[in-house]
Amino acid sequence: MSILLNEEARILVQGITGREGLYHSQRMHAYAKNVVAGTSPGHGGEWVLGDKVPVFDTVQDAKDSTQADTSVIFVPAFAAADAILESIQAEMRLIVCISEGIPIKDMLKIRTLLEQSETRLIGPNSPGILSPGKAKAGIIPDSIAIPGRVGVVSRSGTLTYEVVQALKSAGVGVSTCVGIGGDPIVGTSFVECLDMFESDPHTDQIILIGEIGGNEEELAAEFIMNQVTKPVYAYIAGRTAPENRRMGHAGAIIEGSTGSARSKVETLLRAGVQLFSYPEEIAEIIRI
């Protein structure tokens, strides 16, 4: 098993005719043959991926015709909030937003809407989800992971790839790898992912990859202390980051006393989490 995404997912790509959308649709489809539809306004009626996958003008049309249940969003920042709202309106089961740069105001409205919706949002500014051997929704390179029983949850993209590839090189496989996104306001939190991994009978251990900014890691530590029985390993990026400067990710900023790497590391240690100090070190400390 896995969390969030398995072999039954029917993927719809929003922005499928764009350069990135098309490229990653090909990669996802090559991995799991489960891209069933795409949308691109004005391109309804066209076919892509070797004329096998239909393109629609709207998400609702695509869902009605193909029973797609998972949206993966590759549209420019200015159109991304609208794309998320369109998929919420169409009652997709899962939305994975790869696009980054959505204004915070739009994300606050989306989060408020999601409170009354059955839809789950991953991201924005997420590399997506990979359940090795089953499916992928997003841009995580599938070659870096093998199927297994370790769950990975992260706020980053390439940093996660480092960790997952280090696991592979040590022969350790992954149940699901989730990138929750590097923005200050995202659809799904560390805590929610930890909760899913804790309940997943096919995940034995969990790796959390955090970074400076906000207090997601501190909330995760509290949850781990009280609710998680499986072993948790963690890495926190940004020990050398200065205060009050945004480190690439909109959410990666130390503001006053909030968000420093030290605070996160100490809180996680107190919760019984085993910390690793550089990405590749996970291969040396994980016990299988």
Place this chain on the structure above:
Amino acid sequence: MKLHEYQAKQFFAREGIPVPKSGLANTPNEARQVASEIGYPVVLKAQVLSGGRGKAGGIRLVKNDSEIDSASNLILNSEIHGIPVQRLLVEKAVIFSQEFYLGIVNNRSLAKPVLILSSSGGVEIEVVARTKPEKIEKAAINPLLGLQNFTVRSLASRLGVDYVLWKPLQQISAALWKLFDHLDASLIEINPLVVTPERSLVALDGKMTIDDNALYRQKEFLELADQAVETPTEQEARKFSLNYVQLDGNIGCMVNGAGLAMATMDCIQQAGSEPANFLDIGGGATADKVAAALSIILKDPKVTAVLINIFGGITRCDEVAKGLAATLPGLQRELPIVVRLAGTNAEEGKKILQQYPRLLQADTLMSAAEIAVRESRQVRV
């Protein structure tokens, strides 16, 4: 993006929030002119994007013409927390009996904007939160509904604010919300919001931060943008859409992805040195971008070695390798450059780089950091 006090107050005035009469001055002469128009006493306030201006000597009360030259000279020739003062706000002094704090700020964990009122204004709200938490009341705002009057009343009531002030507080809060919402602010605050002897409210100081992600649709701020916090190199990096932050160390680094860039910086420290910068070239970086990134890193004279760490996902390692190869002949400085390629097309990339013996290659991130630190020690600056 942070706005100056005078910019925030222009927005306040536009929405009907009472602010004192004021004018901007770049010289003591201009300051005297503004003062004679608005009448003494006036307060001179340094316009720098930094807190604690009062304590740093950036705010002075001036009672007459004879004092204004020396006072404005003093401030204009000073630095506040390292930022040279270039502009003064000359503002009519206001007599007041009480100070409030009123603000709206996005709360990350609640994922809601929050209205904050404090009856202990005039000091930083973080300090009040630590020392007199009972003087602060907060309420989340539903972003789909906007700020409601009852929310303001409930905060005022809990803090025991005099009833005659409730209506002006509601009006000012509504104006703040309108600005917050329309301008894509992530923070907007009036501190202090003072009560005059006539029992009216006046905004004596203002702060606004605009969400950088929304600047594409808030074009008026692009002109207002004050790049005081950015170094010239940081400004140049921005032209190439590179995320670059200058730091104090000597190992320059170039990485794809923000999290991995921070991890690479941390590895440099763990290997015994300090990073000279944060630089994320982003996803899908092309050869051009890589070349620009390398030239920006080398502009920093502190840099004695460069570490390039690319984990190809969207980014293709062979593209990065081509970009590097194209840049090498034109490089002004003969510094050690360590390259670590992994992920998409890493093998192709490594092959390209093998033709350039001055590029040192590493297989893992940690070993790349160790090599960069070791090699940097051979370099004389």
